[in-house]
Amino acid sequence: MSLLPGVWGCPPFYKSPNVWGIQGVRLLFPPFKGDSREIILIPANKTPAGTSYISNRRRKNMKKYWITIMMTVLAIAAISGIACTASADTSGPSTVNVSESGKQITLSPGDSLIVTLDSNATTGFSWSVAGISDEDVVDEVSNEYQGSDSGMIGAGGQEVWTFETLDEGTSTIEMQYSRSWETGVEPAATFNVTVIVK
Numbered sequence: 001m002s003l004l005p006g007v008w009g010c011p012p013f014y015k016s017p018n019v020w021g022i023q024g025v026r027l028l029f030p031p032f033k034g035d036s037r038e039i040i041l042i043p044a045n046k047t048p049a050g051t052s053y054i055s056n057r058r059r060k061n062m063k064k065y066w067i068t069i070m071m072t073v074l075a076i077a078a079i080s081g082i083a084c085t086a087s088a089d090t091s092g093p094s095t096v097n098v099s100e101s102g103k104q105i106t107l108s109p110g111d112s113l114i115v116t117l118d119s120n121a122t123t124g125f126s127w128s129v130a131g132i133s134d135e136d137v138v139d140e141v142s143n144e145y146q147g148s149d150s151g152m153i154g155a156g157g158q159e160v161w162t163f164e165t166l167d168e169g170t171s172t173i174e175m176q177y178s179r180s181w182e183t184g185v186e187p188a189a190t191f192n193v194t195v196i197v198k
Contacts, residue, residue: 094112109197112141114162115193116158132172137169138197165195176191
């Protein structure tokens, strides 16, 4: 084969041996990431059934390139699916505490709302539900007192109240911290949260 000069900035090329009995031109491009660019050009009207011809080495490199792209796409899709599943698995009851009094929270029917409030049973004070504006939307499920883990006498704990949403609508939960035997006395603390169910 004889080397022919590049034309208009194109790389040098060689006369190729006959392909299908037709004289073609082989272009040799500089290697790129280990991929030696080699294309044999044959006039389309001279090839069988008007097809073009690409060298076997170039064809293998193109195959590796597309396999890499497909594997990358599949990996991204798998990671996205795992992330979505993890997000769905970690969803749970909504929780609010006394510092979020006056907050509005949006839930769906059947969701749980947990209200955690500081309390100290040794003082005689406890939390109670003063009112639920619409019990067809939200209803109380349970409540429990959780003492301190410190083991100290007189140490405070928390009261955990669980509510469940029943139907679409808006309902406000009002709570108060007081002694049950005291009447006509303002509560020591209050808490309220508005639940929007839709």
